Amino acid sequence: MAASVQSLDRALTLLELVAADPEGRRLSDLARAAGLAVSTTHRLLTTLEQRGFVQTDATTARWHVGRRAHTVGAAWSTARTLLAPALPHLRRLRDATRETANLGILEGAHVVTVSQAESREIMRAISPPGGRVPILCSGMGKAIVATWDDSQIAALIDRDGLTPATAHSLTSRSAVQADISAIRARGYAIDDEEFVIGLRCVAAVIRGPGGEPVGAVSVSGLAARMTPAKVAASAEKVMQIADTLSGVSMEA
Template identity: 60%
Template sequence: MRISEKPGAGVVQSVDRALALLEALAESDGGARLSDVARDLGLPVSTVHRLLTTMQMRGFAHHEPHSGRWVIGHRAFSVGETFAHHANLVGPARPILRALRDMTRETANLGVLESEEAVTIAQAESREIKRAIAPPGGRVPILNSGMGKAIIATWPDEAIRNLVERQGLRPMTSRSLGSLEEVMEEISRVRDMGYAVDNEEFVSGMRCVAAVVWSANGEPVAAISVSGLAARVTVARVPEFAGSVVQKAAELSKAISGAA
């Protein structure tokens, strides 16, 4: 991997080289020797050495004392890990949310759990009715939300009971879940169907259908939902909406795992 390409305008040469170097280390299996990477990149050893020691000081590169080989450092690992958090969810999700909005004509949402609440992190608003359960950034109790229920339905029963015990239930409308039994029944319904419904449990007059989104490493990281006025998102049409939501949730799961 020569560093052939001339440093495009407005690019910091040394940084560009350092990143190329990181990539070279990543490719080399079992670490690379200074002089080898230098040759591969077509750079003077002294230059590569300086870059490597700089990256070593920040833990992005690591010099194996025994083999004398350079490998990717732990810091590069921990920094890269955070890529898997939800910042990168939003990007791929947007076109999917828009498609979902256009299929259903209702508002499409993407949400995650954060400190035990469901948080909407992206949204494609209905073109017809500008009213959402929660605006982007808005928080809803997990058990009063379709997205929340879709996510925790993947948890073991024990964890769910625990959650209920820890934070209690907050019935906000007459239809909100009011007891642990109701919660467990509802959860088993969600598991059977493969999607969750918020049936006017947070705001009356608003209904919502949600499905879970899986990360590459098998964690339920988010949920996608469609929400709208109960008068339009009728009980009868829920299965229809659910089909679209489940499909799009699967699409997003795939998108965030596939992209490398």
């Protein structure tokens, strides 16, 4: 365990060193700055490269920050921008529906819950802040993805696959396309026990300054309470909050 922690610490140190120089850094320079052997430095950088956090320029032999590092950084920036203005709206949404209200953003192959107003019901749905759900098993994930081009959705499936979390999860391209079409038509997404049996969720996308999706808001509750009538009523409130947060996000 200690060796794993040490390797993680060294890898993060290297990532910080790479990120500090926009011109990129050579392997020998990074090894010297980190106080590591060149062989150890190369092994750690190769692992980071495989995960997309760094990349090397074959022409200059310099290491640069990779796409994945930018994705993670952008996710934090989005979350920070939305968190403060979102919380009072999440509380109002919770009070209006009597169910748990959530704010989520995409991070890699998952939706991450970054803020929440927990239902006051004794039996309630909770995916604590920091909880991760596969994009296409999540109402918030599907609400965001429904704004993408079909080619982008196909690329997502090619990259991450369609591993079911429950018997209700989407497991074919045709099922995904049908669900996405329905979301686009009605303006909100439903997670119908697709990640946890017995839980149902309704979600809508939050848009940024250029109309791009930056996150989603949802209400989640026990399927026994989230009847079709309650889903429809909750959806109206969720879409209103999503529109309001889109306006706040634009001003941020």
